[in-house]
Every structure is written in C-alpha cells, then in structure tokens.
Amino acid sequence: MDETRGGVASVVKACKVLRAFSPTVGVLSVRQVSARADIPRSTAHELCRTLVAEGMLEDSGNGYQLGPLLLELAGQIIERTGLVRATEGILDRLVRAPEQEAHLGQLTQGWVVYLDRNASTCKVPMHNRVGQRAPAHLTGCGKAALSWLPFDKVVAHVEKCCAESSTPPPDLDELEAELVRARQDGFLASRSFQKDRMSVAAAIFDASGHAVGGVSLAGPATMFTTAVVASARASVTNAAGLISARLINESARWVSTPR
Numbered sequence: 001m002d003e004t005r006g007g008v009a010s011v012v013k014a015c016k017v018l019r020a021f022s023p024t025v026g027v028l029s030v031r032q033v034s035a036r037a038d039i040p041r042s043t044a045h046e047l048c049r050t051l052v053a054e055g056m057l058e059d060s061g062n063g064y065q066l067g068p069l070l071l072e073l074a075g076q077i078i079e080r081t082g083l084v085r086a087t088e089g090i091l092d093r094l095v096r097a098p099e100q101e102a103h104l105g106q107l108t109q110g111w112v113v114y115l116d117r118n119a120s121t122c123k124v125p126m127h128n129r130v131g132q133r134a135p136a137h138l139t140g141c142g143k144a145a146l147s148w149l150p151f152d153k154v155v156a157h158v159e160k161c162c163a164e165s166s167t168p169p170p171d172l173d174e175l176e177a178e179l180v181r182a183r184q185d186g187f188l189a190s191r192s193f194q195k196d197r198m199s200v201a202a203a204i205f206d207a208s209g210h211a212v213g214g215v216s217l218a219g220p221a222t223m224f225t226t227a228v229v230a231s232a233r234a235s236v237t238n239a240a241g242l243i244s245a246r247l248i249n250e251s252a253r254w255v256s257t258p259r
C-alpha cells in the first residue's frame with residue numbers, strides 16, 4: 001500500500017496539490033503545482049487529472065483551479081457550525097463610521113476563514129474577502145478568538161500556519177501579551193493584517209464555551225481615534241454577544257428536538 005508516516009502518501013500529495021492554491025493564485029499550471037506542492041511534475045499531472053475527474057479541481061484551459069465539489073463540502077461545514085446563520089441581520093446593524101467594514105471570521109486550526117463581509121458606504125481597499133483564509137494571529141477576528149486558547153496551543157497553531165503560508169513568525173512574547181490584554185478587555189484593536197488598516201474585534205463563543213471566531217469593524221487606521229475605538233468596541237462586543245447567544249440557543253434547540 002502507498003503509505004507514509006503521515007498517512008497514505010497519495011492522499012497526502014493530493015492534499016498538497018489542493019493547498020497549492022490560494023486566494024491570490026487561483027489558476028496554476030502543472031509546473032506551478034509541482035513547484036508549490038514540492039512533488040514531481042509527472043505526479044502533479046496525474047493528481048490534477050484525477051482531482052478534475054472527482055470534481056476537486058477544474059481545467060480552466062490555462063491551467064487548473066479549485067473545483068465545485070470543494071464549494072459543496074465547504075458549504076456543509078459552514079451549515080454545520082451555524083455561524084453564518086447566527087449572524088444573519090447583525091453585521092448590517094453594527095454601529096460604525098462610514099469607512100468601516102464589518103467582518104465575520106471563523107477560527108479553523110489557527111487560520112481564520114472570512115465567512116461574511118458587510119461593506120461600508122465609502123468603500124476602501126481591504127483584503128478581507130469572503131472565503132479568504134488568513135493566519136489567525138495576524139487578524140483581529142483571529143486574535144480575538146485565539147486569546148481564549150491556552151498559549152501553548154496558540155504557538156502550535158502559529159508555527160503550523162507560518163510553515164504552510166511561508167509567513168515570518170511573530171514575536172511570541174509580544175503576541176502573548178496582546179492576547180492576554182484581549183482576553184482581559186474582551187476585545188482588541190489590531191493593525192497587523194493589512195498596512196494602514198486597523199480592526200476592532202471581539203470573540204464569538206459556541207454552546208461549549210469555545211471561541212469559534214470573531215466579529216470586527218475595520219477601516220483606515222487614521223480614522224480610529226480614541227472615541228472611534230470606544231464606539232467600535234461597544235458595537236463589536238454587543239454583536240459578538242448576540243451571535244454567541246444565537247449559537248447557544250440553536251444548539252439547545254437541536255439537543256431538545258426529538259429525532
């Protein structure tokens with residue numbers, strides 16, 4: 001059998017192929033897949049053909065791109081967590097300044113996946129696209145959620161994310177201090193994800209008390225005066241509390257529903 005210490009080798013390689021794609025690199029040639037996944041070109045070619053046949057990739061004519069089956073599977077995960085459903089109608093009611101955007105992010109093993117975005121009336125360039133994945137320790141939503149984890153788990157997540165994304169590791173002492181403050185304050189203001197941008201974020205909790213993500217208001221850093229930060233803090237902590245309450249109530253209804 002085609003096995004390796006990390007599992008079945010062919011499956012591991014197929015996962016490397018899928019991870020070769022990113023929000024900024026949507027179409028890859030076989031040569032690029034081979035280089036980014038660190039596998040032989042012939043292997044990359046056969047894996048891409050197989051993944052196309054299974055719906056995990058598509059042949060775009062200029063290369064390969066992620067396929068429709070991934071969207072279907074991701075949709076099942078999103079529905080299972082209930083986070084998007086619990087946020088319905090809340091992001092667009094957040095009290096904010098005209099240039100601020102509201103974001104919903106889910107924590108996934110040290111990464112944040114943006115599930116919803118409510119744009120501002122005065123649109124400004126932001127990297128927080130729906131479906132985008134980013135290292136949690138760089139984002140407001142991510143750090144708000146990470147602040148409720150034991151720091152040894154945070155370190156493990158950070159190391160894994162940095163290795164997978166080729167992101168330089170952060171100063172762990174500074175990160176720990178920031179997360180401690182965030183947990184004490186119930187929110188944090190972050191400027192580490194995008195240059196000249198700032199976000200104010202609070203964590204969202206599920207019925208088991210685990211931080212599953214965060215909600216944030218983000219915009220140009222220059223607009224976040226002390227008064228604006230205070231207003232954003234009140235808005236996001238209130239929103240996070242409402243979303244958490246919905247998740248908890250939905251879980252309670254599911255448990256009590258006869259099957």
